[in-house]
Amino acid sequence: MTDRSLPRALRQAMPQAREVAVEVAKQYGVCIRPVPLKRLDVDTGRWEVVDVPCGATLDAKCPSCAKRNWQLRMAQCREGWHLDQEPAITPDDPTEEQRWLVEFRADLQARRDQAEALGEDTADWDAAIEGVDAEINEAGMRGNVLGRTVPKRTRSTRRRQDAPNLPKRKMANTTLGRTFQSSDGKVYRPSLFVTLTLPSYGKVRNGVPVDPENYDYTRAARDALHFSKLVDRFVQNLRRVAGYDVQYFATVEPQKRLAPHLHMAIRGTLPRAEVKQIAAATYHQVWWPPADTVVFEGARLPVWEDGTGYLNPSTGEVLPTWDQALDQLDTDENAKPLHVIRFGDQIDVKGVLAGTPDTDQCIRYLSKYLTKSLGEALDSQAQRDHIARVVEALRYEPCSPTCPNWLRYGIQPKGAKAGMTPGQCRSKAHKPDHLGYAGRRVLVSRKWSNKTLAEHKQDRRTWVLEALGQPNELTDPHRYIWKPVPAGDANVSPLAVRLLRSVAERQRWRIHLPQLQAQADGQDPPVMERTAA
Ligand SMILES: [Zn+2]
Numbered sequence: 440m441t442d443r444s445l446p447r448a449l450r451q452a453m454p455q456a457r458e459v460a461v462e463v464a465k466q467y468g469v470c471i472r473p474v475p476l477k478r479l480d481v482d483t484g485r486w487e488v489v490d491v492p493c494g495a496t497l498d499a500k501c502p503s504c505a506k507r508n509w510q511l512r513m514a515q516c517r518e519g520w521h522l523d524q525e526p527a528i529t530p531d532d533p534t535e536e537q538r539w540l541v542e543f544r545a546d547l548q549a550r551r552d553q554a555e556a557l558g559e560d561t562a563d564w565d566a567a568i569e570g571v572d573a574e575i576n577e578a579g580m581r582g583n584v585l586g587r588t589v590p591k592r593t594r595s596t597r598r599r600q601d602a603p604n605l606p607k608r609k610m611a612n613t614t615l616g617r618t619f620q621s622s623d624g625k626v627y628r629p630s631l632f633v634t635l636t637l638p639s640y641g642k643v644r645n646g647v648p649v650d651p652e653n654y655d656y657t658r659a660a661r662d663a664l665h666f667s668k669l670v671d672r673f674v675q676n677l678r679r680v681a682g683y684d685v686q687y688f689a690t691v692e693p694q695k696r697l698a699p700h701l702h703m704a705i706r707g708t709l710p711r712a713e714v715k716q717i718a719a720a721t722y723h724q725v726w727w728p729p730a731d732t733v734v735f736e737g738a739r740l741p742v743w744e745d746g747t748g749y750l751n752p753s754t755g756e757v758l759p760t761w762d763q764a765l766d767q768l769d770t771d772e773n774a775k776p777l778h779v780i781r782f783g784d785q786i787d788v789k790g791v792l793a794g795t796p797d798t799d800q801c802i803r804y805l806s807k808y809l810t811k812s813l814g815e816a817l818d819s820q821a822q823r824d825h826i827a828r829v830v831e832a833l834r835y836e837p838c839s840p841t842c843p844n845w846l847r848y849g850i851q852p853k854g855a856k857a858g859m860t861p862g863q864c865r866s867k868a869h870k871p872d873h874l875g876y877a878g879r880r881v882l883v884s885r886k887w888s889n890k891t892l893a894e895h896k897q898d899r900r901t902w903v904l905e906a907l908g909q910p911n912e913l914t915d916p917h918r919y920i921w922k923p924v925p926a927g928d929a930n931v932s933p934l935a936v937r938l939l940r941s942v943a944e945r946q947r948w949r950i951h952l953p954q955l956q957a958q959a960d961g962q963d964p965p966v967m968e969r970t971a972a
């Protein structure tokens with residue numbers, strides 16, 4: 440509260456209470472954008488409002504959560520890189536995690552609908568829901584919680600991508616790399632650190648095209664959109680050539696020219712020349728309908744008809760559906776893929792030995808960009824112009840089968856519905872923060888760390904509960920029922936008050952920290968992201 444009896448000049452000199460609270464919260468590593476949720480304790484029958492840190496639920500967003508996430512990632516990366524024993528992977532039993540995710544998904548949906556009803560922007564909620572949906576799928580459930588499941592399309596075998604011409608070794612049932620013993624009996628455990636970049640789209644200086652007119656923005660946009668597929672192919676080829684179940688921890692980050700590139704810690708080693716050969720031979724074909732000829736634009740756009748779909752505005756003909764367009768592609772002998780993506784020739788392969796300063800340096804390097812967004816750190820006008828052109832190139836590029844941009848090329852997007860407008864896709868691939876790459880920033884293979892799935896789940900729950908201020912409890916997952924908090928709920932205190940409360944909580948923890956650390960001895964971060972590899 441501002442004391443009105445203070446002289447005005449003095450009052451003005453006082454920083455805003457809220458700003459101070461935010462600064463203090465940052466110093467203590469407390470989430471500055473907590474998400475309030477209502478929680479029913481079924482044991483006591485009591486409802487209370489608790490703050491969930493933004494990084495525990497959505498993509499890590501606030502600086503505190505981003506930093507926390509970064510620390511956990513470094514620990515995770517270090518833990519798995521030079522394992523000397525096969526990681527224990529137990530069969531999936533993710534029902535509890537699934538239930539938790541589904542409940543959380545329901546909460547998010549309720550909050551989103553509420554925001555919509557109030558006429559607020561729902562973009563953040565939609566993004567969060569998208570993220571949780573992806574996690575739900577990865578937790579082993581098909582489709583999404585609204586029950587829309589679509590049978591997987593069987594692709595014509597003619598179009599199956601051949602394995603590139605690479606040596607192929609017999610597959611050994613191990614994830615560990617070879618070791619080497621020196622004459623004095625010391626065992627060396629070599630690994631790899633690989634950097635992969637995309638090809639050139641035109642000459643750049645300081646990250647900015649020298650000749651923007653002739654810089655291939657379309658190719659750059661398509662490469663960014665399909666980059667994660669190329670990475671998947673690279674891992675497949677790597678495993679085939681290496682002859683063992685290669686594990687990796689990788690991060691995707693932007694180069695200065697804004698193209699995504701990849702740093703990958705790989706467990707075990709291969710000859711450098713071979714890794715380069717694999718990268719050079721790896722490619723991915725995008726078998727989507729053609730999107731190079733504009734069919735509808737400006738005021739002349741396809742018209743929606745209930746029960747029918749999108750129609751040609753001039754002739755009234757129904758436009759081909761996504762499935763029809765794919766069928767057409769399959770039967771056309773002369774069809775070409777919409778896009779073929781390959782790595783550029785700037786491939787860097789470095790050997791790293793376990794337990795050396797090199798390892799630490801690589802791990803720091805891997806996590807360096809995790810707290811930044813792809814579109815950040817633009818200091819010159821030329822760079823801002825460059826980013827604007829990348830965004831413009833992405834504007835009408837179809838980002839997925841469901842992208843409204845397909846209407847521009849005369850095709851109904853998969854799952855077409857009323858109100859779709861080309862150039863107005865809300866998927867994050869089109870946004871300046873993502874620049875075409877909407878995939879995960881951290882890719883960790885399933886057998887990277889030496890933990891069972893159950894342990895990871897427990898870690899994750901422990902982390903969330905800790906963040907909720909219950910560090911000591913081993914909680915029954917069914918103890919709480921979560922509900923969204925209506926906007927303007929009187930039970931939610933002002934942000935400054937909530938932040939300072941969390942700081943006080945954190946101070947209490949710090950006193951008990953040595954004790955907690957002993958209990959948690961060796962416990963590591965929850966896995967918040969995984970790849971399907
Ligand atoms: Zn946060």
Ligand SMILES: [Zn+2]
Nearest residue numbers: 838842864866
């Ligand atoms: Zn799109």
